[in-house]
Amino acid sequence: MENTILEIKNVTKAIKRKKILKNISIKIPKGEIYGLIGPNGAGKTTLMRMITGLSSITSGDIFIKEKSISTERKRALLTLGTIIEGPDMYPFFSGKENLFHFARMYPNISKKRIEEVIEIVGLTNSINKKVKNYSLGMKQRLGIAQSILHNPSLLILDEPTNGLDPAGIKEMRDYLKKIALQNNTSILISSHLLSEMELICDRIGIIKHGEMVSEHNLSEMELIKDSSKNKVTIEIQQIDEAKQILNEYNYTIDNNLLIFHINKEEVPNLIHLLTVNNVKIYEVAYTKSTLEERFFEWTGGNTID
Amino acid sequence: MIKNLFNLVLNEMLKIYKRKSTWMMYLFLVVFIAGGAILAINTQSSYSENWKVELEEENKTLVQEIEEFSGMPGMQTIRDVNQESIMTNQFYLENDMKPMNYGAWQFVLDNADMLIIVSLFSIIIGATIISDEYKWGTIKLLMVRPYSRSTILAVKYLAILIFTFFTLLFMQLASFITGAFLLGIEGINPEIVAFRNGDVGQLNAIKMIISNYSYNLIPLIMMATLAFTISTIFKNSTIAISLAIVLMLSGNMIVTFFADQSFTKYLLFAHTDLQQYQNNSMLLEDTSLSFSITILIIYYVIFLISSFIVFNRKDIIVNE
Structure with missing residues (x-):
C-alpha cells in the first residue's frame, strides 16, 4: 500500500445521468509508467480530469499518496504535476x-x-520569448516544464507528445523514463499513438465506452512468454508438400507465406522438419507482435480513433 | 501561508499589468484627464482685483438663466447647478473673501465624477479575470495547484479591488499633476468653498477629495463585483460587461421610473449613491442611511456567495 502512488477506486462519473465512466479501478505503484489507451471519447481525459x-x-474515490x-x-x-487537454x-x-x-x-x-527544468526540456534559447510566438512543440515542452517544476511523485500527462517532432518525442520519452527510474516518479500517460505507448509504458489499461476493458503488462518477459502473440513467417514454394508435413501445427497461408504463432524455441524444430522433407525455405522472419496488433485483438478489432 | 497568498495575488496583478490592454486603459485615462484640464482652462472663471463686481455680475447672469429655464422640466439640473453657484458666490461676498482660482486641488475634486471611467475599467477586469483563464485554457493549470477553489477565486476578487485602488490612485495623481501643470496649485492643502448639505461652507481640500471619492467608490465596487459574479456564473465576459454597464448607466433612471412602486426601495440602485443623504437629495422618500447600507451589504454578500458556490461546484471545462 505504501508503494501505491495513485489509487483509483471504483470510480464512476455520470453527467446528467449518463455514465461517462463506469467503475474504473487502477493502482499505480512508485516509478511505474502506466498508459491509458482507448478510442476518442472513451473517457481517458475525463478520468484524468477527475484525478487532477x-x-x-460521482462515486468512488481517487487517492494520490x-x-x-x-x-x-x-x-x-x-x-501532482499535469498537462491536460x-x-x-x-x-x-x-x-x-x-x-x-x-x-x-x-x-x-x-x-x-x-533554470534546471528549462535545461531539461530544451527551451533555453526561446525561454524569454512570449508564448504567443511559440510553436505547438515549444508549448508542449513548456507544458512538461511546468508539470515537473515541483518534483511531483505523480505525473498525469494527457497526450503529451502531440505536436512534437520525432526527435522531440524521443527526447521526451527518454526523459520520462529517466525520472520514473531515477526519481521514482509514477506517470499516467494517455495517447492514441500505440507505438509510442509500447516504447514507454510498463503497463497499459484499455478503456472503451467508459469501461476498463483489460490491463496488460508490457515488460519484455511477458511478451516472450505469451507465445501465441508472436509471428513467424516462412517463405516457401512447395505449399502443397508443406501442407502434408505440418499437420500438427496451426498456421495460415498467404500466397507462398506460411504464418505461425509459436514460441521462439520452436522455430529450429519447424525449420528442421521442413528441410528434412526437402521443402526449400527462402526466408524466415520472426516478429514480436506490436502493441497495435495486440490492441486490435484485445478490443476485438475495432479502430483506435 | 501569508507568503503563499502574497504570491497568488502577485500572480494575478502580473497577469493584469503585463497586458497591453491594461495600459491602453491608463493611456485613455490620461488623455481624458488632460482633455478635462484643457476644458477647465477655457471655462473656469478667474477673478481680478475687481472680483466683487465680477461675482455680482455672474450672479445676475445665473439668475437670468434660471428664469429662462423655468417651466422647462428637462432643465432642472441646470437650475440646481446655477442655484448652487449663486449661493457659493454669495458666500464669498458675505465673508469678503476673494475666490480662489481654479487649481489642481479643485480639479482633482471635480474629477471624482470621472470615476465612472474607472468603474468601466474595473467592470472589464472583474468580468474577464475568470473568463480569460477559460479563454486561454490556463484555468486547468491554475486549478490543479494545491489551493482550494475558494482561495483561487478570493485572490482573483482581491486582485480586482487592488486594481481598482491602483487605478483610482493613478487617476488622482494624474489629475493632480496635470492640474498642477495646466492650472497651477493653490497652496499645499487649501480650504475650498463648496456646496454641502444644502449650504455653503469652507472645507479642507484633502478631506473633501477623500469623501467625494469614497462615495463614488461604492457604486464602482458594486458594479465590478456584479460583473465578476455574472462572469463567474456564466463564464461569459460579454454578458457580464454589458449587463454591468447598462445597469450602471440606467440605475437611477430605473429607480426614478418605478419610484412609486413598493419594490423599488429594495433595488440596488436606489442605494448606491449614499451622498444623497449628505446632500438631502434623496431618490426615494422612505429610505434612510442605515437602510441603504443594509441593502448594499445584502446585495454584496449575495453577489459574492453566489459566485463562490457556483465556482466551487462546477467542473472546470474548457472548450465547452
Whole structure:
C-alpha cells in the first residue's frame, strides 16, 4: 500500500445521468509508467480530469499518496504535476514568466530549479520569448516544464507528445523514463499513438465506452512468454508438400507465406522438419507482435480513433 | 501561508499589468484627464482685483438663466447647478473673501465624477479575470495547484479591488499633476468653498477629495463585483460587461421610473449613491442611511456567495 502512488477506486462519473465512466479501478505503484489507451471519447481525459480535481467524482474515490482528491484536495495536489487537454499557457507572458507564475504556487521552488527544468526540456534559447510566438512543440515542452517544476511523485500527462517532432518525442520519452527510474516518479500517460505507448509504458489499461476493458503488462518477459502473440513467417514454394508435413501445427497461408504463432524455441524444430522433407525455405522472419496488433485483438478489432 | 497568498495575488496583478490592454486603459485615462484640464482652462472663471463686481455680475447672469429655464422640466439640473453657484458666490461676498482660482486641488475634486471611467475599467477586469483563464485554457493549470477553489477565486476578487485602488490612485495623481501643470496649485492643502448639505461652507481640500471619492467608490465596487459574479456564473465576459454597464448607466433612471412602486426601495440602485443623504437629495422618500447600507451589504454578500458556490461546484471545462 505504501508503494501505491495513485489509487483509483471504483470510480464512476455520470453527467446528467449518463455514465461517462463506469467503475474504473487502477493502482499505480512508485516509478511505474502506466498508459491509458482507448478510442476518442472513451473517457481517458475525463478520468484524468477527475484525478487532477478538475471534475467531480460521482462515486468512488481517487487517492494520490493515500490522500483523497475529494476530501484532502490540497495535500493530494501538492505532489501532482499535469498537462491536460493541451499545453495552454499565458500568451502574453514569456516562457520563463509562465514558469515563475506556476512556481509561485508551490512552497520553495528555487530559481535554480526553474533554470534546471528549462535545461531539461530544451527551451533555453526561446525561454524569454512570449508564448504567443511559440510553436505547438515549444508549448508542449513548456507544458512538461511546468508539470515537473515541483518534483511531483505523480505525473498525469494527457497526450503529451502531440505536436512534437520525432526527435522531440524521443527526447521526451527518454526523459520520462529517466525520472520514473531515477526519481521514482509514477506517470499516467494517455495517447492514441500505440507505438509510442509500447516504447514507454510498463503497463497499459484499455478503456472503451467508459469501461476498463483489460490491463496488460508490457515488460519484455511477458511478451516472450505469451507465445501465441508472436509471428513467424516462412517463405516457401512447395505449399502443397508443406501442407502434408505440418499437420500438427496451426498456421495460415498467404500466397507462398506460411504464418505461425509459436514460441521462439520452436522455430529450429519447424525449420528442421521442413528441410528434412526437402521443402526449400527462402526466408524466415520472426516478429514480436506490436502493441497495435495486440490492441486490435484485445478490443476485438475495432479502430483506435 | 501569508507568503503563499502574497504570491497568488502577485500572480494575478502580473497577469493584469503585463497586458497591453491594461495600459491602453491608463493611456485613455490620461488623455481624458488632460482633455478635462484643457476644458477647465477655457471655462473656469478667474477673478481680478475687481472680483466683487465680477461675482455680482455672474450672479445676475445665473439668475437670468434660471428664469429662462423655468417651466422647462428637462432643465432642472441646470437650475440646481446655477442655484448652487449663486449661493457659493454669495458666500464669498458675505465673508469678503476673494475666490480662489481654479487649481489642481479643485480639479482633482471635480474629477471624482470621472470615476465612472474607472468603474468601466474595473467592470472589464472583474468580468474577464475568470473568463480569460477559460479563454486561454490556463484555468486547468491554475486549478490543479494545491489551493482550494475558494482561495483561487478570493485572490482573483482581491486582485480586482487592488486594481481598482491602483487605478483610482493613478487617476488622482494624474489629475493632480496635470492640474498642477495646466492650472497651477493653490497652496499645499487649501480650504475650498463648496456646496454641502444644502449650504455653503469652507472645507479642507484633502478631506473633501477623500469623501467625494469614497462615495463614488461604492457604486464602482458594486458594479465590478456584479460583473465578476455574472462572469463567474456564466463564464461569459460579454454578458457580464454589458449587463454591468447598462445597469450602471440606467440605475437611477430605473429607480426614478418605478419610484412609486413598493419594490423599488429594495433595488440596488436606489442605494448606491449614499451622498444623497449628505446632500438631502434623496431618490426615494422612505429610505434612510442605515437602510441603504443594509441593502448594499445584502446585495454584496449575495453577489459574492453566489459566485463562490457556483465556482466551487462546477467542473472546470474548457472548450465547452
